[in-house]
Amino acid sequence: MAxxxxxxxxxxxxxxxxxxAGLRERLLARDETALAELIDxxxxxxxxxxxxxxxxxxxxEEVVFDVFDIAWQKIGTVEPERGGLMPWLLxxxxxxxxxxxxxxxxxxxxxxxxxxxxxxxxxxxxxxxLNEAGTPGWHVHTxxxxxxxxxxxxxxxAVRLAYFHGLTHSEIASELSIPMGxxxxxxxxxxxxxxxxxxxxxxWVQ
Amino acid sequence: MxxxxxxxxxxxxxxxxxxxxxxxxxxxxxxxxxxxxxxAVAELERDLGWLSMGVEPVAPxxxxxxxxxxxxxxxxxxxxxxxxxxxxxxxxxxxxxLNWRQRGRIAALDAGNAATxxxxxxxRDTLSVERDAAQVLHADFATSGVPCSITIIADDHTHxxxxxxxxxxxxxxxxxxxxxxxxxxxxxxxxxxxxxxGRVASFLTGMPPGNARVMGAALSVEPAENQGSEMKGxxxxxxxx
Numbered sequence: 001m002a003x004x005x006x007x008x009x010x011x012x013x014x015x016x017x018x019x020x021a022g023l024r025e026r027l028l029a030r031d032e033t034a035l036a037e038l039i040d041x042x043x044x045x046x047x048x049x050x051x052x053x054x055x056x057x058x059x060x061e062e063v064v065f066d067v068f069d070i071a072w073q074k075i076g077t078v079e080p081e082r083g084g085l086m087p088w089l090l091x092x093x094x095x096x097x098x099x100x101x102x103x104x105x106x107x108x109x110x111x112x113x114x115x116x117x118x119x120x121x122x123x124x125x126x127x128x129x130l131n132e133a134g135t136p137g138w139h140v141h142t143x144x145x146x147x148x149x150x151x152x153x154x155x156x157x158a159v160r161l162a163y164f165h166g167l168t169h170s171e172i173a174s175e176l177s178i179p180m181g182x183x184x185x186x187x188x189x190x191x192x193x194x195x196x197x198x199x200x201x202x203x204w205v206q
Numbered sequence: 207m208x209x210x211x212x213x214x215x216x217x218x219x220x221x222x223x224x225x226x227x228x229x230x231x232x233x234x235x236x237x238x239x240x241x242x243x244x245x246a247v248a249e250l251e252r253d254l255g256w257l258s259m260g261v262e263p264v265a266p267x268x269x270x271x272x273x274x275x276x277x278x279x280x281x282x283x284x285x286x287x288x289x290x291x292x293x294x295x296x297x298x299x300x301x302x303x304l305n306w307r308q309r310g311r312i313a314a315l316d317a318g319n320a321a322t323x324x325x326x327x328x329x330r331d332t333l334s335v336e337r338d339a340a341q342v343l344h345a346d347f348a349t350s351g352v353p354c355s356i357t358i359i360a361d362d363h364t365h366x367x368x369x370x371x372x373x374x375x376x377x378x379x380x381x382x383x384x385x386x387x388x389x390x391x392x393x394x395x396x397x398x399x400x401x402x403x404g405r406v407a408s409f410l411t412g413m414p415p416g417n418a419r420v421m422g423a424a425l426s427v428e429p430a431e432n433q434g435s436e437m438k439g440x441x442x443x444x445x446x447x
Contacts, residue, residue, distance in 0.1 A: 032275065032279055035275065035278060035279065036271060036275060039270075039271045039274045039275065040271060043266045043270060043271070043274070044263030044264055044265055044266065045258070045259055045261070045263050047263070047264035047266060048261035048262055048263045048264045049258045049261055051264050052261045060264075061270065064274070065273070065274055065277045065278075068274050068277070068278050069277060069278045072278045072279070083251070083252040083255040084255075086255075086256075087251075087252065087255025087256060088255075090255065090256070090258040090259065091251060091255060091258075093258070094223070094258050095223065098223045102227070137259065137263075140256055140259050141259050141260070141263070143256075144256055144257060144259045144260040145260060148260050159222075159257075162219075162222045162223070162224040163222050163257055163258070163260075164258075164260065164261055166223060167224070168223075168224050168225060168226045169219060169224050169225065169226065170226055172224070183224075184215075184216075184219065187218055187219060187222060187224060188215075188218050188219075191218040191221075191222070191250070191254060194254060194257060195250070195253040195254065198253060198254060198255070198256045198257060199252070199253040201256045
């Protein structure tokens with residue numbers, strides 16, 4: 001799984017400038033067209049999250065299907081004041097992908113897969129391409145990138161392995177050949193830096 | 207017993223899912239008991255909620271949305287959708303009608319029953335794909351004295367049609383059956399239908415290219431050499447939406 005700018009061949013995504021108003025309310029009202037809109041707007045990001053963890057497109061899709069099913073069933077439990085619908089979807093997708101990853105116990109394969117596509121280590125995040133500005137949520141993507149780029153390299157590497165690839169402390173320590181205490185410290189420092197940068201972002205799926 | 211400081215120190219690790227399995231289980235148990243950590247973790251989750259959008263988006267494959275919708279609402283729709291039973295009932299009535307006309311001809315009746323079973327199976331297969339069908343269009347017609355019918359199941363979401371043709375005898379030498387779209391900009395050629403004795407002809411089709419609005423469909427017998435965009439043979443059936 002690559003990060004923005006890493007791959008020269010970026011997939012073409014549907015250009016939707018803004019989410020329709022009241023999407024959550026329409027989902028609550030069991031409006032299936034709202035569900036279709038939600039799928040269109042969020043699938044690229046949810047697939048990005050799950051595929052970065054699972055390194056398997058088919059499994060990633062299965063997780064995302066589950067996420068939409070959960071969203072459809074439990075939309076009433078999503079509290080806007082706790083970050084909104086999209087962070088909730090991202091959290092569910094990520095947690096379920098990690099659950100699946102750990103169930104199948106293919107850690108070595110995952111690490112190998114990540115290494116094969118060059119996402120481990122301290123590679124530099126490339127700038128965002130302007131022609132993606134019409135992609136729903138892309139503005140959030142760019143701000144997350146800016147926050148990640150601002151981290152020291154060693155902290156960014158730890159965040160990537162933990163957050164984007166679902167590795168545990170001990171696995172990160174093994175991967176980076178550093179003590180586990182150092183991993184914990186880097187992650188904690190990184191999250192302390194990221195929190196203020198990310199906390200102000202607003203939900204674009206509404 | 208792990209100290210409370212340890213849980214405070216590892217809040218970020220919990221949110222990141224970076225704890226090992228045993229630690230994660232211990233943390234989960236602690237959260238069930240500790241409101242302070244629960245609130246702090248919820249706040250941290252909210253603040254870091256967007257971090258996952260640091261990944262590059264992945265364009266869904268064609269058909270992903272349809273499959274996702276089907277997974278989520280398909281089962282419920284299958285239970286409530288009137289189209290499946292209605293279309294199956296229509297198919298059975300059509301077949302029974304055909305059989306009634308041929309009553310007394312045992313061999314023909316057997317063939318009709320076989321055709322009915324085939325048509326029901328074909329419809330069931332088709333409808334399992336086309337659960338979102340918004341319209342079911344139907345017309346009876348006859349060719350060479352053989353009663354036939356055409357049923358179109360139109361899906362407004364995918365703009366695909368499932369077309370089922372009953373009773374169509376094999377085309378005569380030098381002729382072919384041609385399916386047409388009737389649009390607000392004239393006729394558009396569809397697929398050529400290969401009629402096999404005793405079998406229901408069915409196919410899925412997308413809409414013709416271009417921006418013309420599809421208003422209906424037609425079935426004709428065409429000279430085999432006609433590859434053009436104009437109907438030169440005899441129209442057998444016409445269905446308007």
